[in-house]
Amino acid sequence: MDYLDEQVLELKRQQKKEKYQGLETGFYIRDELLEFERELLEPMDLSIMLPTTFVTMPQSMVRVKYQSENRPQIIKTSLDTSVNFTFSQVPQQVQPEQLRSLASQLKAVIQRMNPASTFYDMKEEQTTSQIPICWFDYKGFAIDEQVYYMMFVLPWKDKQLIHGTFNCKYSDVNEWKEAARQAILSIEAKEEEQV
Numbered sequence: 001m002d003y004l005d006e007q008v009l010e011l012k013r014q015q016k017k018e019k020y021q022g023l024e025t026g027f028y029i030r031d032e033l034l035e036f037e038r039e040l041l042e043p044m045d046l047s048i049m050l051p052t053t054f055v056t057m058p059q060s061m062v063r064v065k066y067q068s069e070n071r072p073q074i075i076k077t078s079l080d081t082s083v084n085f086t087f088s089q090v091p092q093q094v095q096p097e098q099l100r101s102l103a104s105q106l107k108a109v110i111q112r113m114n115p116a117s118t119f120y121d122m123k124e125e126q127t128t129s130q131i132p133i134c135w136f137d138y139k140g141f142a143i144d145e146q147v148y149y150m151m152f153v154l155p156w157k158d159k160q161l162i163h164g165t166f167n168c169k170y171s172d173v174n175e176w177k178e179a180a181r182q183a184i185l186s187i188e189a190k191e192e193e194q195v
Helices: 002-019 059-065 096-113 170-185
Strands: 026-029 032-034 036-041 046-051 074-077 084-090 118-126 132-141 146-156 160-169
Touching: 026 170, 046 084, 046 170, 096 118, 096 132, 096 146, 132 170, 146 170, 160 170
Parallel strands: none
Antiparallel strands: 026 032, 036 046, 074 084, 084 160, 118 132, 132 146, 146 160
16 A cells, blocks of 8 residues: 555656746755746856746855855855856956857866866756857766756857856755746846836
């Protein structure tokens, strides 16, 4: 009887995952429905759909978690800090046709610094507002666990570049990968106010 109960529970979990697999409906991740809403990242004049439960990581925690001086400028995190979206604006001009090359350079740097990293996809897509973007994903390592990363680059206004990363525990990659991809592809410029 226990076996049948487990099958029924697993079937219900699968039905929920199939029903909630978009930013509009939310995503069913780790047996919890995560809803998404558009959030403005003020200093960068961009917005992105993020889980409603995510918060800006406090600076005291940022310094501990990202010890390099080149830490991300904005970090949105889950309450337990195990899932993060990071954003940095870089004063570098890049044309859409250069995105793959730039992403390949970032990948090469990561590979040199962490040879044990395992790389997966590299894709060029467009955000929902037609901004070209290139992303790649890989498995890396933190002090005591494996981590899944999705790194992305896109050209931004005034000859700037947006560089960002999504990360979660590698054990949760199947839960998060599509939600992270859709969130990243939801990036759009802040709407200019009407005069």
